[in-house]
Amino acid sequence: MAQDRPLLDPSPRPPPAPLLPEPPIRLDPAARSARVDRISFVADTPVPRRGSRADSDRLAASQRELSDDDARLVYINDPSRTNERFEFAGNSIRTGKYSVLTFLPRNLFEQFHRVAYIYFLVIAVLNQLPQLAVFGRGASVLPLAFVLLVTAVKDAYEDWRRHRSDRIENGRTASVLAGAGAGGRQFQPVRWKDIRVGEIIRIAANESIPCDMVLLFTSDPTGVAYVQTINLDGESNLKTRYAKQETLSKSVDMEGFTGFIRCERPNRNIYGFHANMEIDGRKVSLGPPNIVLRGCEIKNTAWAVGVAVYAGTETKVMLNSSGAPSKRSRLETHMNRETLLLSGLLITLCLVVCVLAGVWLRNHKDELDYSPYFRKRASPDDDSSYNYYGIGMQIFFTLLMSVIVFQIMIPISLYISMELVRLGQAYFMIRDASLYDEASNSRFQCRALNINEDLGQIKYVFSDKTGTLTENKMEFQCASINGVDYSGGKASLPGDGEAYSVVGDQFWRPKLLVKTDPQLVRLLRSGGERGEGMRAREFFLALAACNTIVPLTVETPDPKRKLIDYQGESPDEVALVYAAAAYGFVLVERTSGHIVIDVLGERLRFDVLGLHEFDSDRKRMSVIIGCPDKTVKLFVKGADNSMFGVIERSINLDIIQATETHLHAYSSLGLRTLVIGMRELSRAEFDDWQSAYEKASTTLFGRGGLLRAVAANVECNLHILGASGIEDKLQQGVPEAIESLRQAGIKVWVLTGDKQETAISIGYSCKLLTSEMTQIVINSHSKDYCRKSLEDAIAMTDRLAAMSLGAQNTITGTESQRVPIALIIDGTSLVYILETELEEELFKVATACDVVLCCRVAPLQKAGIVALIKNRTDDMTLAIGDGANDVSMIQMADVGVGISGQEGRQAVMASDFAMGQFRFLVTLLLVHGHWNYQRMAYMILYNFYRNAVFVFMLFWYVLYTAFSLTTAITEWSSVLYSVIYTALPTIVVGILDKDLSRKTLLKYPQLYGSGQREERYNLKLFILTMMDTVWQSLAIFFIPFLAYRHSTIDGSSLGDIWTLAVVILVNIHLALDVFRWNWITHASMWGCIVATAICVIIIDSIPVLPGYWSIYHVMGTGLFWLLLLGITVAGMVPRFAMKAFTEYFMPSDIQIARELEKFGNLNEATASEIPMSTFSQPQQGFI
């Protein structure tokens, strides 16, 4: 079925087909373990032709029987025999990465995966060579050690927390059947970590399941158990699991119970399980409905007993617990480019120094022996020279030493600062109250920590529809039965007299009430046996019976009243069952063999003889029901295009046509439609089916394919009953959100599995499409048609562009000036376009359009469309979705956002960020994304600048030391410079500074463009910053140099002046660029300068250092203070002047918005006169 999620998804849910490729079971355990860190349900490469490869894989897999090599043998209630060969993992889990012993080596190993760290390590090692010892041993290792230590402490803390939760988890207890003891066999509490495969475990209601178990017995006589899988996949509804009839007949204390289970090796597919069980020589096949998984809870079942088959690390939940794949942000990639430039600069400086040193040595060759400051000759009689290896070597050593001295050019602290800043940014995003979703009680989640700033540069948003734009809360709206449309006048809600079921003296009522159509109600109640009423009744019977919904009765304060709560995996089904109940067909009870439906006040029992689950190939599901009147009926419901293929067209053609018209009308209202059909099976037909069905369902492999074939055989020649229309309400704030995103210059593409009409109407209702838009629709069924459509489309866009160009004669960014174009394309066409040469043309058309709507697309096609943009442009893409079918798209996009909604957690697990509502995207991108980008971009530039200033300052001094690489600044100060003296303010600013307030950013979404245009970080800015850097370093160096020329100043005093000057200057530089000063900013900025002064004073108070007491001496002179003032002002004047001039005379949008924020009230009157947006459109009629 082409809806976004499988409409009729039964329990257990089959994995969506194109995601399925459950790989053929491999024999090689190494190969298997190597794949563990990838989420296996995602195919690595997008395959547009859906399912074909997956199918062949599955078939190949099914051809094989479970060989002994391939399977694990579990002897029921015989753990010692099961574990004879010690090949199965115990049930204790270990999520911690390190132990006390392995922490240091492993953590260091992981940290040194960063190239930058290796660079610093090499430098530190070089410095240990006596000829190159620029810094003392301690000082040279300190910065690297500091950075490593901070990271190690962070890792250790996280690991300790994991260990703690492991201990708690392992220490929980479960009842395990003990061997024949004194009092016979009985269940005894055993700690989780001691549970072994093969043991029999008893779980009481609401208890967690300690390991993956095959169910043997449950408190329910039919062997049903309900589990909640919220910890596993986040779905809160109950799922049914069954114990096999063969085991149910045995006694619970396992007396005389022997048997074994042969099951596949542990794998991470939580929706699949292949096994068979031999009891007393009989072979029984087991499937996903027979297994309950670790992490789930037993609900509504008093107890359940099962045998452990996978334990500990081999459980499916543990195999699935891997983090999101790590991505690298755009900014960081660009940053590496500038890092390379800086490396080039560094090498240049080093080369300059070593060449000059060589020249100097050559010129002074004759003096070197005895000149007091070089004296290479140890004594006159002695030819050996002290620490001198000839000019060549001396130059080489100078080169290496200068690398050591200038190493700080590559900012080591930048990497750790960026991590800390992202952590801080994530903290504020998570804590943002406006990203909290009340309905799902979920906060914003930051799952990837290294792409925060990408959120500020998004140009394309690819959105899923159902559950993302809409609420995925289905509501039955209308029905077409027997060719008659019942979508007319809505009565009020059914009164107490209707839609309930009486059991003895009790009233049972469905929990949700649905509005009914009075005409239809009349028809149902009084229709008699006439065709029309009959059809209507059968229609609702089909709705009530053809599903996998589990009714639960819920007590109310009134003992005579009970509520029926329908639990099912598909919201559409739930909506349909509630609708049936409202019309008097109340599904009351479901067991594995029969259902009880209260039909208009009369309780009837229907035997469920067979159920063909929904799958995405057939796009329909069916049940075979034995009715009380001994007839056997087949009810089928499914998507229209699938259903019309199996409906007998020879009869009731007019009804079919009427229904088709209605379907079209419904879907153009944005309703999700289903067609319902039925057929009465003759005895012979039923017998044929039954034998085929039984044969198919006991096969071990290829069962799915066989069952599909059986289903396809029987689902034919159906009579049409009618069609239903279900409304999926738009989420709150979606049109506004889309409008904001569009103003922000972000193109929103909707990729949906829904029908084209539905998609278009949702497009209108969420303001994606407007009436003045020109729509280009591509629906083609062959490659040639596709090519032709695309060529036409290109011609059309060109013409429209030319038209608007002619009309305006200018090119402006404003959308109002030109005719907006929308492209609507369907999945069938995409099959012929994606991954062929037509892609290029699609790209041309799509990028020329303002809106792109893809309907009926398969999950991998979604990823293919994302790749279409991602591979051809530099633009950042974001994919947002909520279901398993969005996973591939989310992982393909630069930024993946998961909606934690109704559809489980697969999308969230694969995403980088997760949140509760689509409309949060606006806040996320426009506010947090903008901030993050601005801050991070500035921080990177500033870090480059900060370290380069220091290096240039050292470099100028080197020119006056006979190129011998002396530093006036003490080695401790040069080491502490980037980690202590100047580190904190940039981190604080990176986390807290905001150029604009949230309100302004939301009011003017266009401000987002700054990030898209990379205004805050680009090569030009980098070069400007570097020029400024050179000027500032000149000011810092030469002002004291010239002032102290021909004086008695000593090296340490001058070094102290330079240290303080550079720290003050870089902090003032930062201060000038801070937008928002709060107390934390003040504290860190001024605190850092004070801390530097304190450090300098402390260093100068150590008598064994040559610089002892210098700072006290130099501080006592007026010259010192005048120099600091002079350096600061002279260093800042060019920057300040530039800033003032550009901000005033060439203001950026952000600057104007800042002024507006501050002086806005003065200009309010004029501001209101300016239309902020010329974009408007009539609200499309919708419900």
Added chain:
Amino acid sequence: MMNNLGASAAGSSSGSGSGEGSAPRRNSKRPKYSKFTQQELPACKPILTPQWVISVFTLVGIIFVPIGVISLMASHDVVEIVDWYDSACIPQNMTNDKVAYMQNAATDKTCTRTLKVLKNMDQPIYVYYQLDNFYQNHRRYVKSRNDAQLRSADEASETSGCDPEKTTADGSPIVPCGLIAWSLFNDTYSFKQGNENVMVNKKGISWKSDRDHKFGKDVYPKNFQNGSLIGGAKLDPNKSLSEQEDLIVWMRTAALPTFRKLYGKIEVDLKANDSITVTLKNNYNTYSFNGKKKLVLSTTSWLGGKNDFLGIAYLTVGGSCFFLAAAFTVVYLVKPRKLGDPSYLSWNRSPLGY
């Protein structure tokens, strides 16, 4: 409305059923509101308005220009006599082989110079020697010392880093070791005004902190300048290092290759047009590396010695700030812009207005 009803039904029914329902709002994860977490801390948002910019530039100008003037005046008040004597003190016949002259220990290197006092000089008058082209900041040189050894007698054998002036040939440690001490300056000066000696006070020329804490009172020179290669002055082995002030001054290595070191203080006033005779011993060999030696007599001001740079720099900066303020004002008047006018926003500018 249907939703509301459904929700209320759900609300009323939950908590019953199988004994545990999902109680609504149970441990809500809603982030707690605080000004900090919502990033709403009170903050100042400075904006560079033209008024601000002009006032800042003007203010800087107003502060800097007077400071510049005062500094220049202070510098001009300083009276400085500089005498470049190294080439003059070589006898005419030896000018071609200065190094040999210097290395010949037998010759008398006494030299007499006459200095003219151009302006009145008030005491104290500082006597400096200035060395040009002497890299006291050369890496090999600055490292060649051992501060531990200088501090305490117990550490006399601590000579690490002192290469190549570490130990004598027989291995006993040199105190003070290292190239810095070895190359101690050894020219001496004595001054006469007419026939009257002008006393030079050589006490208190070093930092008190150095005398008290850096150079030990119980550390005496040992094996110093005993080798075949004599670098400079010898030390009195009976005076502790803390009393060897010339050494202490010398060991504060200069930051730049041209530097002055304090030789002593003359504690009498000198009048303009006085003539001072300096008798100096030209012992220190700077000829081997083309170094220059100068004798400097200078008074000081609150700014230190004579140096016009700071004043000029302040005047320049102040002047350019005035200029910038003026330039900004002019441009502001010619092309004013209303602050925070949304019509300047790029998407509001009319397409034809470009």
